[in-house]
Amino acid sequence: MLNQFLVVVDGQRLSKMLIREFISQSNKNQIISNLLKQYKVESVKVKQKSMKDHAHFNVDTGTLELSTKYKIIKKSQVKDFLITILHEINHAIDSKKYGWKKFKEMYEMEMNLMVAKDKDPYKDNKYEIQAEDFGQKNWKKWYEIFKKQDLF
Ligand SMILES: [Zn+2]
Numbered sequence: 001m002l003n004q005f006l007v008v009v010d011g012q013r014l015s016k017m018l019i020r021e022f023i024s025q026s027n028k029n030q031i032i033s034n035l036l037k038q039y040k041v042e043s044v045k046v047k048q049k050s051m052k053d054h055a056h057f058n059v060d061t062g063t064l065e066l067s068t069k070y071k072i073i074k075k076s077q078v079k080d081f082l083i084t085i086l087h088e089i090n091h092a093i094d095s096k097k098y099g100w101k102k103f104k105e106m107y108e109m110e111m112n113l114m115v116a117k118d119k120d121p122y123k124d125n126k127y128e129i130q131a132e133d134f135g136q137k138n139w140k141k142w143y144e145i146f147k148k149q150d151l152f
Contacts, residue, residue, distance in 0.1 A: 022072040023073040023078065057091035083139045090130065
């Protein structure tokens with residue numbers, strides 16, 4: 001979506017800029033399918049769901065859930081969107097690697113271990129730390145790639 005903005009530069013000069021403020025749903029879907037293909041997890045089960053987060057990997061069912069809540073994404077949400085998708089893709093990579101049932105067992109074992117150690121079953125979970133790290137490390141690279149492809 002193209003929107004015209006008036007931007008104040010130096011508090012004096014006014015410059016007119018053409019800013020693409022939103023990412024359309026079709027571009028968003030293309031970004032997701034490109035990422036699934038690039039990380040070779042396009043075979044993972046995908047389900048559309050109305051939820052607050054952009055995406056969630058359901059370890060219990062081995063399903064990547066995508067939010068239907070955001071038809072379009074604001075520019076300011078792009079970073080968060082990419083980190084979330086990459087984070088969930090990292091779980092999908094593990095799920096494919098071990099088989100989702102095995103991964104479910106591994107994940108639950110890790111949760112139990114953290115509880116036994118009086119730590120947080122989610123925040124201190126090594127699979128969560130690994131997935132978040134993956135998202136934080138890779139989002140910029142994809143941001144540049146998708147920008148060049150004119151997807152936002
Ligand atoms: Zn996670």
